[in-house]
Amino acid sequence: MTTQARQRPVADGLFTWPSERPRLKAAECADCGMISFPADTHCVRCGGSDCREKLLADRGTLWTFTTQDFRPPSPPYDGSDTAQTFEPYTVGYVELPGGLRVEARLTEPDVNRLTIGQPMRMTLVPYSVDPDGTEVLTFAFGPEPEHEHGQHETREA
């Protein structure tokens, strides 16, 4: 790519953007302290309606993961790939400090390079491109660079 692509977030209010160090936006219940992601207007623990924005940590550990080896049904999936150009991706739950586990796409597509418990860091990735060339960004977690080549689990038993 020779020029800086235009970019937009997949949804407003999902993560800070534009941002040098993007963070996910959650909601913290003023009554009971429950942290909800994605942000909601009501607390799913106490039912309270006084929920305030809370930015989540951008580092955590991989709690579990899987692969997506076929193109998801579309809609609702709106990646600009086709069944022919689809590239398998991985998803996982990343446990953040405090214990909240967030589901996300992972930047490492090879399960042999993913290990439960490994440190992960959030980033933004373009998962689709609009007809006018604007990249559509979503959040993802990737292995912390110093751990990228850590211990490997075998794919087969």
Added chain:
Amino acid sequence: MEAVVIGVGLHPFGRFPGKSAIDMGADAVRLALADAGVTWPQIQAGYVGSLEVANPDAIVGRLGLTGLPLRGVFNGCATAGVSLAAAARAIETGEHDLTIAIGFDKHPRGAFAADPSVAGIPSWYGQTGLFLTTHFFGMKINRYMHDHGISHETLARVAAKNFRNASGNDKAWRRTPLSVEEILASPVLNYPLRQYMYCGPDEGAAAIVLCRADQADRYAGKPVRIRGTGFSTRRLGAFEVQSPSVPGGESAPSPTVDASWAAYERAGIGPEDVDVAQLQDTDAGSEIIHMAENGFCKDGEQERLIAEGATEIGGALPVNTDGGLLGNGEPIGASGLRQVHELVRQLRGDAGARQVPGTPRVGYAHLYGAPGVSAVTILSL
């Protein structure tokens, strides 16, 4: 007053081009009525479940316009547990003497697709490729294998068993036996789950006729008692399907555990008393996890139990004797009634080539699905 099953009917599960879901349902109802020795006008009330048919009560147009209250129910993959429990409750409360539970569906091919808004989740979750129930099953069993030492071979053994059981069931969909090696050689869909470790949505129907226990001798079918039912939605902190996040500082078991304990308590029966079980096997990993969540073993014991053949038809606890969801596919509204059909056949000693040896007296049926619901039914002679 206790409710008993006096008639069961099952339309084969699979693909039936040109045949509507309602027509499959009517066939299943007629089989169940004939099994019970009753006619449609005798049925006083019923509950009917379907995902694809918006007005499943329209089946009265095929069966007879008697004016009976036929109420529609839907709770995803747990739908049939709800229709059966409601039909039983209508008898237990004394409201009716003779009721029916009906389920049918006719799903298009491939993974279920929907907008996340139907589950109360923002659109970005679907747009970015996260709204797939299959992800959850891959991620739950991946973590479970890590925590409890379950191997890839054990996943394949479960699938091989269910396809083998289906091969002896002329109403099953996938009746070709597959070896452990063939299953492990099939493509990964959602690591560690492979193509032949997943059930698929398909078509089919089932119906169950119930009556008051003290009137069972009026009818033809050998009565099987409904001892207990349980139904739960997910609690805060449970790791559940279609969850963009799981809160910290909270911990709860799967709704399967809650539904299971409710049913055991109501039945006065424990897992050690169960002779044959049908457990939701959306995928091979689910059956393994559900063995523990329903109280049949401790976490991790499945590795040894399955290697020893404990869940085979001749084993200590036969599981999914008719092939389960892997062998039959999943027409959502009917799937749990298929399980009850199989249990009734087993408890009557009428299951043919797949009959559990000895004299099974207690049967157990379990459903689980999106967005974290579970239904359990316990039957006995």
